[in-house]
Amino acid sequence: MESRPKLHYPSGRGRMESIRWTLVATGVEFDEEFLETRDQLQNLQDGNHLLFQQVPMVEIDGMKLVQARTVLHYIAEKFHLFGNDLKEKTLIDMYVEGTLDLLEMIIMHPFLKPDNKKKSIVSMTQKAVFRYFPVFEKILRQTFFIGSQLSLEDVILIQTILALEELLPNIPASFTHCQGYSVKISNIPTIKKFLVPSSKKKPPPDDVYVKTVYTLLAPL
Ligand code: IBG
Numbered sequence: 001m002e003s004r005p006k007l008h009y010p011s012g013r014g015r016m017e018s019i020r021w022t023l024v025a026t027g028v029e030f031d032e033e034f035l036e037t038r039d040q041l042q043n044l045q046d047g048n049h050l051l052f053q054q055v056p057m058v059e060i061d062g063m064k065l066v067q068a069r070t071v072l073h074y075i076a077e078k079f080h081l082f083g084n085d086l087k088e089k090t091l092i093d094m095y096v097e098g099t100l101d102l103l104e105m106i107i108m109h110p111f112l113k114p115d116n117k118k119k120s121i122v123s124m125t126q127k128a129v130f131r132y133f134p135v136f137e138k139i140l141r142q143t144f145f146i147g148s149q150l151s152l153e154d155v156i157l158i159q160t161i162l163a164l165e166e167l168l169p170n171i172p173a174s175f176t177h178c179q180g181y182s183v184k185i186s187n188i189p190t191i192k193k194f195l196v197p198s199s200k201k202k203p204p205p206d207d208v209y210v211k212t213v214y215t216l217l218a219p220l
Pocket of ligand 1 (some may be wrong): 014015055067068107212218
């Protein structure tokens with residue numbers, strides 16, 4: 001029997017949350033080792049467990065994978081979230097990369113200095129409203145991004161819509177198809193379970209978490 005994947009990261013969203021979402025969406029149970037001290041990170045680095053001395057790191061199928069996108073791709077391939085052929089896979093990948101560009105702005109926001117936070121909100125709003133959501137709105141008349149099955153883009157997109165909703169609730173609310181899509185995807189049983197407060201889903205970063213991450217990982 002294959003052992004459960006083990007995730008190494010602080011107990012927060014950052015670059016690990018998409019991996020949590022993707023595992024949960026496929027119904028895979030996983031364990032987590034939360035990094036709380038510099039010594040823990042140092043131990044992983046000293047033991048040559050981190051290829052580029054960075055986390056996220058995921059132990060899966062006898063490998064110690066780093067690079068968040070690589071991990072997402074591995075899970076997507078393994079659990080059939082990457083379409084049925086090379087063209088579908090490439091389409092999914094293209095949308096995922098665009099969506100992750102928007103998600104990256106949301107993820108970095110809590111770690112910015114107050115002045116940069118204001119600028120980032122302006123830029124994020126512009127890009128969400130004029131660049132990304134019009135694209136999503138066009139394709140989201142259907143239940144899934146592609147065909148009749150869940151794909152990696154669905155998982156990344158629902159995460160992004162919900163994270164943006166926490167920060168700028170009016171944006172997703174003003175795109176009708178995105179709203180309907182968000183409700184449908186949120187009702188998929190594996191995802192519904194992830195959305196309850198006791199799940200492995202991490203809350204938005206608070207000041208204590210931001211401080212911890214700064215001492216541990218220097219995100220900027
Ligand atoms: N390209 C890598 C990936 O995508 O996995 C980047 C990984 C990365 O930046 N890791 C950071 C790290 O390990 C933690 S995530 N830093 C320690 C070091 O020595 O470089 C940082 C991050 C957070 C929150 I926390 C938002 C965005 C980034």
